[in-house]
Amino acid sequence: MRLILPLSITFITGMIMVLHFFVPHQPIKLLGDNLQEWYMIVASAAIFLGALNLMHVHFRKIKLKLKNWKYSPVTIIGFSVMFVTGLIYGVTEARPFDFLFMNMVAPMASTMFSLLAFFVASAAFRAFRASNWRATLLLTSAFIVMLGQVPIGAMIWDKIPLAKVWLMTIPNTAGQRAVMIGAAMGVVSTSLRMIFGIERSYLGGTD
């Protein structure tokens, strides 16, 4: 029963969702729409589970003075301030929650995002070493694309921006589509394995 029940639920819901994509008729449409709504409800309810887990982990760290416990009060205070502010004043514009979000959360997120520029530089430095012919090809392509992206590229030679466009639209698109087709086949295959109960490891490895 421990195995049959989840496998049955997976099969029935999976088949309904597959049919929902192809059949606009009732009762498939109603069932499919309802299942999607149920997922939203379950996912929304699970947010409380996540918040509880977050608080539990950090309170436990403080209580037991575990490694790096000194960071936990920051998380708890940050969470509590945002939660209480949102609860009391609401989350609409020009409210304290909005002020905190726009002046603390958003700048911190932007800071993280801007780190990407430095990480791209360090990753590119490693990736573009001309160690073999394939890496040299990559280096040359990247050089043309970067040069074609900035005005100096066209000033050096007016064909460089055209070469950049060709590289991006032909070889790059072809490669991306190949990955996408392969991934799509993987999605179909994985979904079938799940729906027909061939893949059971997500149930805890009872395969």
Added chain:
Amino acid sequence: MRNLSAVIAVLLLSLAGFALADNTDPPESVLQNVGLAHEVCRIADLQASDIPNDEGGSVKLSWILESEGIRPDSLEIMRRDPAGSEELITTLPANITDYSDDSVRNGATYSYWILSYLGGVAEACSDEVQAVASAQWLYSGRIGMLIILTLIMAVIIYYIESGKRGKELYIREIAGLAAVDDAVGRATEMGRPVLYVPGIMDMDNIQTIASIVILGRVARKTAEYGSPLLVPTSRSVVMSVAQEVVKEGYLQAGRSDTFNRENIQYLTDDQFGYAAGVDGIMVREKPAAIFLLGCFYAESLILAETGRSVGAIQIAGTAMPSQIPFFIAACDYTLIGEELFAASAYLSREPKLLGSLKGQDAGKLFFLILIVAGVVAASIGDFWSPMKSVAEFLRKLVTVN
């Protein structure tokens, strides 16, 4: 004065001529009530049709408002049902040009016309049009994909059955998956934890599901080797599922006593907040092995570069084409697209799962043939028209609307 009278007479005769020439008369009931003042814009080109690809019970109306004349205040959409009773179904502002009537019966003929109102008086009336609503069993734009999917499913099921029967199936080596044991072993030797990041999307994303399947295998390995496994998640549902999967992995390895639920924790739903949290874990805990498997966006390189900076062996995998180059540049091994979905079968070596991989490859071969045929047909079609229709057929077959 005589000339002016003549002009007026000619104009009146012309108008009468136009009125007689208009063979689509508005309904009689409307004509009795409406004072036809020609200066108010009339609804022109009223179209009524069944809404395609739906469960029925709906008719789509569309129209244009005549450009010349005074703009009406509002429009009233009138309907006559098969029994002959007329009713007002809605009143709309004059700037609206379409409406969907969702209260009709399938198979019954309904008539529609629209009245233009100015100052509370119906000043003009459109022509009357008819429509019959019907239900469709299949989306017309998805039939080709249904055929292709059925074929692929049949091939995959065939190979799964072949695998079950014990047929030897060759699967090429995937370096990233072959390195899983080494990565966990390295973490054990160094006495450091293993960090598993299942992406930033929820459980409704197939990449997250594939990642959770791999997590089960990695959890079993870490339990066998006795290394701590840290799984920070950005979704609550993923956290709950990951906790259960890791717990089962430890149970199967006979090491349930070492399972620590707190190691699988929720951080935040926020993309860069999550990246900051995971980076913090990497810097503080200094894991020896990092798995970045699932759906990633802009945070992929932030995570991979931080992981590299702490000296961890990194195995990444995603089906997001735009993030794969970042992982290739920053990680030791990268599972590209389909390899992420093949991981479970590869790691378990189960014949049934390997069979599904072969089926997947056969599906790819099918698409390859389809692409080549399409390219050839489209290229030759420019010179020889019959091939153009072949190319068009193939294009329709693979297009999903």
